[in-house]
Amino acid sequence: MTSVRKMTALTRAGITESLQFRLGTAVTLFANLIYLALVYYLWKAIYASSGTDVVNGMTFYDTMIYLILATAIFNFLEMFIVWDMSRAIQSGEIIMHLLKPMRYRKYIFWSYSGSLVMSFVQTFIPTFLVVAIITRGAIPMGWNLLSFAVSLLLALVVNYNIEMLVAPICLYTESTWGINIVKETIVLLLSGATIPLAFFPEGLRRVVDYLPFRAVYDIPLRVLLKKGGTDTWQGLLPALGLQLVWCIVLSILGNLFWNRAVKRITVNGG
């Protein structure tokens, strides 16, 4: 259980560190309000011009709940690993991380865990409660909450692994801004965070089904909102199973890529 001590220590430090930036939370919440206002009016216009109440099986109401919760998840899961790692590489700071008595990928994950706990408490839970109260019953409150928690945890691991798969690219390109933007856009679009997957054209949707991104937003949201048959075991288990498979696959790929990429530091000094 020795490694548990290392992990919890890092989580605790992350929480303490996040608590130093209380103002940051307020800014995030404010930015969200602006973003959500934009989303609201955009989709209102889309629904108004479509002429029907239900588009692709979703009402305006459904879409809004889906997108607001997606934003809440986005704030919760946002990790900035690509950004932080590239800065650490450029400044040489990464050496200090490599010299910690823990495997690098593990060390990074647990370093972030504290801030994840904080953003869950500070932004996700409030948003969730506000949505639940305002919509009065649109979010089912049953054992789906429990499966949602599991699904969200898996989403977190998938998201971390995507970040860790992209971040080492900056060891090869020496520039990160573009890579980060591309990653962000692809993940947000193909995961259903900006546009619910139900609105995707059939062909694209079939492609997206085979990509890991929907394991980050679409699956947890479906589980929470009991959509797509996830209110039965037959529907739920394959969904969670798919997330788990992506966790494992991405983690193996990420490990292989990292072990290769880190050679650029250890062999050529970064």
Place this chain on the structure above:
Amino acid sequence: MSEAVVMKNVSKQFKVLNRHEGLKGSIQDLFSRDYKIVQAVNDVSLTVMKGEIIGYLGPNGAGKSTTIKMMTGVLEPTEGEILVNGLVPYKDRTANSENIGVVFGQRSQLWWNLPLIESFKLLRDIYLVEEKDYQDMLELYRSLVDIEPILHKPVRQMSLGQRTLSDILAAFLHNPGIVFLDEPTIGLDVSMKARIRELILGLNEVKKTTVILTTHDMGDVDALCRRIVIIDEGKKIYDNDIDHLKNYFGSYRTLRMRLSDDSWVEKVIDESKTDVMHVIAETQKTSRIKDIRLEEISTEEVIRKIYEGGQGA
């Protein structure tokens, strides 16, 4: 005594892209396979015994940091063998890092936004230090330096001196066998330098920690190191006691003379070649000498001679 570090014929080469000038050149570089090999460390062998403090010196770009990085495991040697505490550092980086401590000049391993004591607790947990050992170490720190004023201060609010002090304490916290200090006193004032030297000396004495120190400050060397290793252009050019150093390249002394116009003239004399009396006599031919001082050459001057003399010295 047993060995803390053994390096056998270690070399390190870097592959560097030959960059071209201007916009056109930059575009060429995108597709260029035109690499040149830079030999950072060239066939260096070195053995450091447990408990030793060695000064690892050399001019800028001589390969000091590269050597240290190889010993810590973040760089792989191109050729040769390294053993640190019996481990091959780059193969076993995580295991190796449990038994080393590192301070890299202007870098910090502390958590920027946390009070120092929180960083200490965190290090205690990730290095799995027993609570008793941790308390003993803090007690030792208290006996060596006044840590109370900085213990509850967030690292980002510290002065450079306080931060360096904290980083050194952090590097020793898990009682590692070896601590690497890469230019620890860079940018510090005289009194902070003195405190840091005392601290390093004290920790080395009590904990028998091996210290490998790189520095450009000969004050550090004089205060801390009995043994000096000098490298230049990747090659080891000196490895011996500091006492030997002063007459290794000839027995130098500085002769200072005050002439009739009250100006001081300074001459560095190699006594194996010229005689001090001869120089005085020569000077007296042209001017009256009002005052004379004869000084032992400082470590700094010897080192400068070595650096300027290059490998041939």
